[in-house]
Amino acid sequence: xxxxxxxxxxxxxxxxxxxxxxxxxxxxxxxxxxxxxxxxxxxxxxxxxxxxxxxxxxxxxxxxxxxxxxxxxxxxxxxxxxxxxxxxxxxxxxxxxxxxxxxxxxxxxxxxxxxxxxxxxxxxxxxxxxxxxxxxxxxxxxxxxxxxx
Amino acid sequence: xxxxxxxxxxxxxxxxxxxxxxxxxxxxxxxxxxxxxxxxxxxxxxxxxxxxxxxxxxxxxxxxxxxxxxxxxxxxxxxxxxxxxxxxxxxxxxxxxxxxxxxxxxxxxxxxxxxxxxxxxxxxxxxxxxxxxxxxxxxxxxxxxxxxxxxxxxxxxxxxxxxxxxxxxxxxxxxxxxxxxxxxxxxxxxxxxxxxxxxxxxxxxxxxxxxxxx
Amino acid sequence: xxxxxxxxxxxxxxxxxxxxxxxxxxxxxxxxxxxxxxxxxxxxxxxxxxxxxxxxxxxxxxxxxxxxxxxxxxxxxxxxxxxxxxxxxxxxxxxxxxxxxxxxxxxxxxxxxxxxxxxxxxxxxxxxxxxxxxxxxxxxxxxxxxxxxxxxxxxxxxxxxxxxxxxxxxxxxxxxxxxxxxxxxxxxxxxxxxxxxxxxxxxxxxxxxxxxxxxxxxxxxxxxxxxxxxxxxxxxxxxxxxxxxxxxxxxxxxxxxxxxxxxxxxxxxxxxxxxxxxxxxxxxxxxxxxxxxxxxxxxxxxxxxxxxxxxxxxxxxxxxxxxxxxxxxxxxxxxxxxxxxxxxxxxxxxxxxxxxxxxxxxxxxxxxxxxxxxxxxxxxxxxxxxxxxxxxxxxxxxxxxxxxxxxxxxxxxxxxxxxxxxxxxxxx
Numbered sequence: 009x010x011x012x013x014x015x016x017x018x019x020x021x022x023x024x025x026x027x028x029x030x031x032x033x034x035x036x037x038x039x040x041x042x043x044x045x046x047x048x049x050x051x052x053x054x055x056x057x058x059x060x061x062x063x064x065x066x067x068x069x070x071x072x073x074x075x076x077x078x079x080x081x082x083x084x085x086x087x088x089x090x091x092x093x094x095x096x097x098x099x100x101x102x103x104x105x106x107x108x109x110x111x112x113x114x115x116x117x118x119x120x121x122x123x124x125x126x127x128x129x130x131x132x133x134x135x136x137x138x139x140x141x142x143x144x145x146x147x148x149x150x151x152x153x154x155x156x157x
Numbered sequence: 158x159x160x161x162x163x164x165x166x167x168x169x170x171x172x173x174x175x176x177x178x179x180x181x182x183x184x185x186x187x188x189x190x191x192x193x194x195x196x197x198x199x200x201x202x203x204x205x206x207x208x209x210x211x212x213x214x215x216x217x218x219x220x221x222x223x224x225x226x227x228x229x230x231x232x233x234x235x236x237x238x239x240x241x242x243x244x245x246x247x248x249x250x251x252x253x254x255x256x257x258x259x260x261x262x263x264x265x266x267x268x269x270x271x272x273x274x275x276x277x278x279x280x281x282x283x284x285x286x287x288x289x290x291x292x293x294x295x296x297x298x299x300x301x302x303x304x305x306x307x308x309x310x311x312x313x314x315x316x317x318x319x320x321x322x323x324x325x326x327x328x329x330x331x332x333x334x335x336x337x338x339x340x341x342x343x344x345x346x347x348x349x350x351x352x353x354x355x356x357x358x359x360x361x362x363x364x365x366x367x368x369x370x371x
Numbered sequence: 372x373x374x375x376x377x378x379x380x381x382x383x384x385x386x387x388x389x390x391x392x393x394x395x396x397x398x399x400x401x402x403x404x405x406x407x408x409x410x411x412x413x414x415x416x417x418x419x420x421x422x423x424x425x426x427x428x429x430x431x432x433x434x435x436x437x438x439x440x441x442x443x444x445x446x447x448x449x450x451x452x453x454x455x456x457x458x459x460x461x462x463x464x465x466x467x468x469x470x471x472x473x474x475x476x477x478x479x480x481x482x483x484x485x486x487x488x489x490x491x492x493x494x495x496x497x498x499x500x501x502x503x504x505x506x507x508x509x510x511x512x513x514x515x516x517x518x519x520x521x522x523x524x525x526x527x528x529x530x531x532x533x534x535x536x537x538x539x540x541x542x543x544x545x546x547x548x549x550x551x552x553x554x555x556x557x558x559x560x561x562x563x564x565x566x567x568x569x570x571x572x573x574x575x576x577x578x579x580x581x582x583x584x585x586x587x588x589x590x591x592x593x594x595x596x597x598x599x600x601x602x603x604x605x606x607x608x609x610x611x612x613x614x615x616x617x618x619x620x621x622x623x624x625x626x627x628x629x630x631x632x633x634x635x636x637x638x639x640x641x642x643x644x645x646x647x648x649x650x651x652x653x654x655x656x657x658x659x660x661x662x663x664x665x666x667x668x669x670x671x672x673x674x675x676x677x678x679x680x681x682x683x684x685x686x687x688x689x690x691x692x693x694x695x696x697x698x699x700x701x702x703x704x705x706x707x708x709x710x711x712x713x714x715x716x717x718x719x720x721x722x723x724x725x726x727x728x729x730x731x732x733x734x735x736x737x738x739x740x741x742x743x744x745x746x747x748x749x750x751x752x753x754x755x756x757x758x759x760x761x762x763x764x765x766x767x768x769x770x771x772x773x774x775x776x777x778x779x780x781x782x783x784x785x786x787x788x789x790x791x792x793x794x795x796x797x798x799x
C-alpha cells in the first residue's frame with residue numbers, strides 16, 4: 009500500500025466512521041421512541057421493534073471499528089478493524105435487503121407477487137445501513153491490495 | 158352524505174337513527190326549488206356511511222317504500238327546540254323563511270342508546286349574502302331587483318352544484334378525508350432492484366475471477 | 372530433557388503445572404521464526420478478543436436471527452405454506468375425509484372444530500384444526516421444516532467459515548463459570564434448530580457430568596426451531612423477553628448444577644481452523660444430513676404426539692388432568708384455568724400448545740404477562756418426545772431421574788419466580 013492509498017484510506021474511513029456513528033446514534037435515539045422516516049431514510053423499525061436497538065448497537069460498534077482503524081492505517085491489524093466494520097455493515101444491510109427479497113416473492117392473495125408489486129417491494133425508504141453498504145465496499149480494494157502483498 | 162345535503166335545506170334537523178337503518182329517501186328533485194335554474198351537473202347520490210366503533214354502518218333511508226326491516230326516523234327541530242310535525246312542502250317553505258347557516262346542523266343519533274354526533278357545514282359552502290338574498294327573492298319578490306334575482310339564481314346554482322359534486326370532507330366539518338391509496342413506487346423499486354442485480358453480477362465476476370487467478 | 376521429564380512424572384501434576392511444563396518443553400524444542408500476520412490472522416484475532424469479538428458476535432447473531440425470521444417466517448411459512456395448508460389442503464380434507472365434524476376419527480385426523488355461540492363449527496386454518504393430517508402436518512412441513520432448514524443453513528456456513536470455533540473461544544470464559552466450556556455453544560446452537568442433534572452433539576464432552584449438565588440444560592432452556600417458529604408467528608413482541616429469561620435460566624441453573632453435580636469438568640482442546648470460504652458442496656451435504664435426521668427422527672414423534680394429544684382430548688383424559696393439576700398451576704404460576712389443558716398437552720406437543728396459548732391471548736382470555744409465563748413454562752418444563760427418547764438412549768437411568776428431578780424443581784422454582792416478579796411489578 010503506497011502513501012496515497014494509506015492517506016485516502018485514513019480520510020475515507022474516518023468520514024465513513026463518523027457517518028456510521030451518526031446513523032447509529034440516530035437509530036439508538038429512534039429506538040427509544042417511534043422511530044423516524046426522513047425522505048428516503050427510514051429508521052422506523054416498523055417490522056420489528058426489537059431489531060432497531062440491536063441494529064443501532066451494531067452500527068455504533070462498526071463506526072468505532074472504522075474510527076479506531078484510521079491511525080496507522082497501513083498496518084494489517086488496523087485494516088482488519090475496517091474489514092470487520094464493513095462485514096458488520098454487510099450483515100445488517102444484507103439482512104435488510106434479504107427481508108425485502110423474502111417479502112417481494114409471494115403475493116398477498118396469489119401464489120406469486122405481480123411484477124408491479126415485486127418491484128414496489130424494493131422502493132424507498134431504506135434503512136441507514138443500506139446507504140452505508142456501497143460506501144463500505146471500498147474496503148474490498150484494500151483487502152485485494154493486502155492479498156497481493 | 159349526499160342524501161342529507163339536498164333534503165335539509167330548511168330548518169335545523171335531527172336525523173334520528175334506529176339501530177340499523179335510517180333516513181328518508183324521499184329525494185327532493187334537485188332543481189325543484191328554483192324555477193328556471195340550469196340543469197344540475199352529473200352526480201351520484203350515495204348513502205351516508207357512519208363509522209360505528211370501527212364498523213362501517215350504511216344509513217340507507219327512512220322514507221316510505223324503503224325495503225328496510227328497521228326504519229329510521231327523520232325529524233326537523235327548529236332553533237327554538239320545537240319539533241316540526243307538519244312536514245308538507247308548503248309548511249317547510251314557510252318555516253324556512255329566516256333560515257341562516259345555523260339551521261344547517263345535523264344530529265345523527267342511535268335510538269337504542271341515545272348516542273349522537275353532530276355534523277356541521279363548513280364555512281364558505283354558502284356565499285356570505287346567500288340567506289339575505291334568499292329571503293328577499295323568495296319571500297319578498299316585489300322588492301327584489303332583477304340583478305338580485307339573477308345573483309341569487311347564480312349563487313343557488315353554484316351552491317346546489319357544490320352539494321352535488323364536492324366530496325363530503327369539503328362540505329362538512331368532522332368528515333375525514335379518506336387517505337389516498339398510494340401508487341406503488343415501482344420506478345424507485347425498479348432502480349434499486351437493478352442496482353442489486355448489477356451488484357450481484359459484479360460480485361460473482363469478482364469471485365469467479367479470483368478463483369481463476371488462484 | 373529426558374532426565375527432567377522423569378523427575379516431574381514421579382509427582383502428579385496439576386493442570387497449571389502441566390501447561391507450564393508444555394511451555395518449557397516447547398521453548399526448548401521448537402524454533403520460533405519471524406511470522407508476519409496476514410489479514411486473516413488479524414481478523415481471527417479480532418473475533419476472539421472480547422472487546423472486539425463481542426460486537427462481532429452481536430452482529431453475527433443479528434444476521435442469524437434476521438435471516439431465520441425472513442426465510443422461515445416471511446418467505447416460506449407466511450408466503451406459501453399458510454396458503455397451501457389453509458386454502459387448499461384443509462378445505463380438501465374437510466370435503467373429502469370420511470366422517471365429518473363431530474365424528475371422533477375425523478376430529479383426530481382432520482378437524483376437531485370449535486364451539487361458537489353453542490354450535491360446533493369447522494376450523495378455517497390448520498393451526499386450530501388440531502388434526503394429525505392438518506395441524507400435525509402443518510406444524511412439521513409448514514413451519515418447523517423451514518425453521519430447522521434456516522438454522523442449519525446458517526449454522527453450516529458459520530461452521531465452514533471457521534467462525535463457530537472462535538465464538539466457542541469467545542464464550543469459553545463465561546461457560547467455564549457454569550462448568551462447561553466454549554464447545555457447549557455447538558450443541559446449544561444445534562438445539563436451536565432441533566434438540567435431537569443437539570443432544571447427539573454432546574458426545575465429544577469428556578465426562579458424564581458435563582454430558583448430563585449439557586443435556587439437561589438443552590432440554591430445559593433451549594427452545595427448538597419448532598417452538599421458536601411458532602412463538603415468532605404468535606407472540607413476536609415477546610421474543611426478546613422470552614430469550615432473555617431462558618438465557619438467564621441457562622446460565623443460572625448451569626451454575627447451580629455445576630455446584631451440586633459430582634464429577635469433573637476437564638479442559639477440552641478445540642481445533643480453531645483459519646477462516647476460509649465455505650464450499651457449496653459441503654454446506655449442501657451438512658444441510659441434507661442434519662435436516663434428513665430431523666425428518667427421520669423427530670417428525671414421527673411429532674406426529675405421534677399429535678395422535679396422543681388428540682386421543683387425550685377425545686377421551687376426556689385432558690379434562691381430568693386439567694381438573695387435577697389446574698389449581699396447582701393456577702395458584703403457583705398465576706395462569707388462568709384455560710391454559711391448564713394446553714400446558715398439559717405441551718408435554719407431548721410444545722409447538723401446538725404455544726399455538727393454543729396464542730389463540731387464548733387473541734380472545735383476551737390471557738394477559739400478555741400470563742402468555743409470557745406460559746410460553747416460558749412450556750419451553751422449560753419438558754423436552755419433546757423425540758428428545759426425551761434420545762436422552763433415554765444417551766443417559767443411564769440414574770441420570771434420567773436426575774434430569775427429571777432437576778426439571779421438576781426448575782419448573783417450580785423458575786415459574787414461581789416469574790410469577791413473583793410479575794406480582795412485584797404489578798403485571799401478574
